[in-house]
Amino acid sequence: MTLRSADFESAVSTNSTTPAVRGASINRVMNFCSSCGARVALRIPDGDHLQRQVCTSCGTIHYENPKLVAGCVPEHDGRILLCRRAIEPRRGFWTIPAGFMENEETLQQAAARECWEEALARVEIGSLCAIVHVLHAHQVHVMFRAILAEPSYGVGVESLEVMLCAAAEIPWPEIAFPSVAFALHKYLEDRAAGTQGLHFKTIDMRLPDR
Ligand SMILES: [Zn+2]
Numbered sequence: 052m053t054l055r056s057a058d059f060e061s062a063v064s065t066n067s068t069t070p071a072v073r074g075a076s077i078n079r080v081m082n083f084c085s086s087c088g089a090r091v092a093l094r095i096p097d098g099d100h101l102q103r104q105v106c107t108s109c110g111t112i113h114y115e116n117p118k119l120v121a122g123c124v125p126e127h128d129g130r131i132l133l134c135r136r137a138i139e140p141r142r143g144f145w146t147i148p149a150g151f152m153e154n155e156e157t158l159q160q161a162a163a164r165e166c167w168e169e170a171l172a173r174v175e176i177g178s179l180c181a182i183v184h185v186l187h188a189h190q191v192h193v194m195f196r197a198i199l200a201e202p203s204y205g206v207g208v209e210s211l212e213v214m215l216c217a218a219a220e221i222p223w224p225e226i227a228f229p230s231v232a233f234a235l236h237k238y239l240e241d242r243a244a245g246t247q248g249l250h251f252k253t254i255d256m257r258l259p260d261r
Contacts, residue, residue, distance in 0.1 A: 086111045117189045121161035122149025122231075123197035124238040125174045130215040131235070132204060134169045136227055137211045144227035147234065148172075149192065162195050170213045171205035174198060178247045180238050183230035186255040194234035196247065218242075229254050 081104045084091050089108030096103055096112050104113040124147050125132035133145045148166040152158065159176040166174045177196035184191055206213050216222075218239050226232045230252070237250040 081113065084109060084111055085113070115189070117191050119152040119158070119161075120149055120190050120192040120230075121152050121158045121165065121195075122147050122192065122234070123162040123166055123174060123176055123195040124180060124234055125166055125170070125172060125197040125199055127199035127202050127215055130217050131221065131238075132166075132170055132172060132199065133214055133216050133221070134207070134210040135212040135214075137209050141227035143211065143225075145222055145225050146227040146231050147194070149194070149231070158193050159195065162193075162197065166197065167207075169207040169210050171207055172203065172213075173200040175200055179249050180241070180247070181230070181234040181250045181252065183233055183251075184253045185230060186253065187257045192230040192234075194230070196238065 081091055083089065084106035087106060087109040089106055091104040091113060092107050093102045094105040095101065096105060104115075105111070106113070132148070134148055135145050136142050148162070148169040150161070150165040150168070152161040153164075156164070162176050163174050166172050174197040177198060179193070180196050181194040182191065183194070204213055204215070221235060223232065226235070233250070233252050237248070241248050
């Protein structure tokens with residue numbers, strides 16, 4: 052699955068926690084229990100320290116944890132594969148292939164699958180390049196290095212355009228997300244230095260009153 056609206060890091064959360072319970076924010080849109088259909092209520096379960104959505108009937112605690120996004124910087128012959136997004140958020144902006152991890156796949160499989168779905172390109176996933184904690188979106192973005200297995204690519208249904216782009220031609224002002232820009236910058240810096248480092252970044256656009 053490619054990143055869709057209300058997903059990914061540009062979807063700034065408007066959730067907030069009560070002043071007494073700072074920390075992880077909660078999905079206040081949830082009204083009903085997915086197990087039994089009864090109302091849920093915000094409570095701090097026994098032994099916990101954060102508010103959770105707790106079912107008022109069956110007692111199920113609906114934990115919310117960050118989602119993993121896997122992506123890669125695909126290279127062929129010195130150039131980088133970029134996709135122009137056909138979907139919101141950030142439609143029309145450029146990104147590396149990336150999207151939400153599915154159950155029962157590895158991070159590398161997820162990164163390769165996203166590259167196939169968005170750019171019809173087969174890649175060999177390489178070393179880990181960047182881990183970006185996107186706190187406000189409750190996501191962790193994991194970006195690998197990758198090599199195109201063959202110089203073949205196309206335009207997936209969620210892309211408007213796909214290109215192999217020289218480093219000097221990357222359209223930086225039109226890069227869709229800060230995590231993508233970070234991964235690209237670090238990828239290129241490392242490549243120029245002949246290294247393959249692992250780089251961390253934290254992005255936090257939570258509202259200041261929290
Ligand atoms: Zn329930």
